[in-house]
Amino acid sequence: MKNDSTLAYLRRMNPVPEAASSVDGAELLDRITSLPHDEPLRARRSPHRRRVALVAVGLVVMALLATTALAISGWFGDVVEPPVTKQEYRNAQDMLTLPPGATWRELNLDPNSVTSRGGGGSYAVMIAMGSWECYWVDAIKSGDQPAQQQAHSELNSLLHDHVVIAPPGASENWAPSTAQFPVAAFADDGGYQMKQAMYADAAAGHPHSLIQSCRANGP
Amino acid sequence: MTNQPDRQSAEARFREVFSHLGAVTAYARRRGSRDPDGIAAEAMTIAWRRLADVPADDPLPWLYATARNLVLEESRRSAPAAAAGDDAEQSFDPQPFELDPALDQALRSLSRFDREALLLVAWEDLTPKQAAKALGINGTAFRVRLLRARRRLQASLEQATPPSPHLNHLDVEGT
Numbered sequence: 001m002k003n004d005s006t007l008a009y010l011r012r013m014n015p016v017p018e019a020a021s022s023v024d025g026a027e028l029l030d031r032i033t034s035l036p037h038d039e040p041l042r043a044r045r046s047p048h049r050r051r052v053a054l055v056a057v058g059l060v061v062m063a064l065l066a067t068t069a070l071a072i073s074g075w076f077g078d079v080v081e082p083p084v085t086k087q088e089y090r091n092a093q094d095m096l097t098l099p100p101g102a103t104w105r106e107l108n109l110d111p112n113s114v115t116s117r118g119g120g121g122s123y124a125v126m127i128a129m130g131s132w133e134c135y136w137v138d139a140i141k142s143g144d145q146p147a148q149q150q151a152h153s154e155l156n157s158l159l160h161d162h163v164v165i166a167p168p169g170a171s172e173n174w175a176p177s178t179a180q181f182p183v184a185a186f187a188d189d190g191g192y193q194m195k196q197a198m199y200a201d202a203a204a205g206h207p208h209s210l211i212q213s214c215r216a217n218g219p
Numbered sequence: 220m221t222n223q224p225d226r227q228s229a230e231a232r233f234r235e236v237f238s239h240l241g242a243v244t245a246y247a248r249r250r251g252s253r254d255p256d257g258i259a260a261e262a263m264t265i266a267w268r269r270l271a272d273v274p275a276d277d278p279l280p281w282l283y284a285t286a287r288n289l290v291l292e293e294s295r296r297s298a299p300a301a302a303a304g305d306d307a308e309q310s311f312d313p314q315p316f317e318l319d320p321a322l323d324q325a326l327r328s329l330s331r332f333d334r335e336a337l338l339l340v341a342w343e344d345l346t347p348k349q350a351a352k353a354l355g356i357n358g359t360a361f362r363v364r365l366l367r368a369r370r371r372l373q374a375s376l377e378q379a380t381p382p383s384p385h386l387n388h389l390d391v392e393g394t
Contacts, residue, residue, distance in 0.1 A: 006369045010341035016248045019241035023256045032267045033230050100265045100285045103355025142268050
């Protein structure tokens with residue numbers, strides 16, 4: 001990157017120019033490393049990445065299908081082009097929380113494709129859901145109770161606030177007509193209730209389904 | 220459970236990660252956290268617990284991404300309390316503080332993602348590659364976003380303030 005005076009100006013205005021901590025680093029280090037640490041130091045594939053990959057594949061397939069239907073986009077109801085979907089995805093990121101350490105994946109869409117309106121928000125909801133599920137699994141494995149409770153709470157909030165059930169018999173492209181955003185629409189096939197039961201079971205000490213859900217999209 | 224050599228190896232590696240404590244604390248402070256030391260300590264605790272997920276070659280982007288999520292959480296937790304006041308909207312979003320009012324306003328006018336892209340490079344001194352990792356996007360997408368964010372910031376600054384010596388020759392395109 002060439003010299004940029006906008007960035008130079010911003011650098012000069014840095015309100016905290018020095019990296020510094022006011023805590024006793026040695027004491028904090030001892031305290032942290034005295035905590036349980038059960039994870040082996042080997043490269044581990046991020047579990048939520050697998051779920052994200054599946055969602056991404058789904059979106060790409062949807063986009064590819066839609067690409068061929070640009071001229072007949074009426075088939076897809078209210079469809080939008082990639083910039084709108086990407087903006088929806090960014091807007092959704094401002095409204096959803098990912099677990100510590102997780103980041104939002106890039107949304108790649110064919111430039112000539114169309115997607116149902118709200119698809120960017122739906123994609124973000126599914127990413128958040130998958131990330132929190134796998135974060136919960138990790139927290140169970142490491143015995144981190146606060147993290148488990150946080151994951152449970154976040155997932156319940158996602159289900160309550162950002163997931164809707166499509167009416168019976170609705171098409172696959174059904175989208176809620178309300179201004180609710182971001183929102184993922186689940187088919188009326190018991191999937192929503194299965195998620196609820198899965199989270200309740202995990203909270204009650206039976207995380208088998210949760211672990212399977214996290215693992216399901218793995219290679 | 221880990222055996223003793225594994226534990227020692229983990230501790231040795233974690234000490235390298237922990238050497239960034241000051242940087243993470245400063246990051247949280249720059250993003251307007253009310254408890255930057257607490258955020259940094261929490262980020263380090265998570266790093267210890269999930270050490271296998273922390274990139275060994277360059278942990279800083281991972282630490283910033285973790286701290287960012289923690290600051291956002293802190294902000295969301297405090298949102299209901301702030302909602303009772305007059306400044307609820309601004310309190311909801313972590314913001315830089317004690318800034319020149321024009322710059323503060325210009326930064327607030329950016330989307331959170333654009334602002335973060337700019338600040339990771341300007342204040343956290345990350346390379347575009349590192350900043351892209353912290354935001355979970357690829358390097359090319361990050362450069363595009365950074366360019367756009369710089370343009371928007373400059374436009375906001377020019378709107379907010381009359382020409383000043385250090386703003387007269389902003390190089391918007393970076394050329």
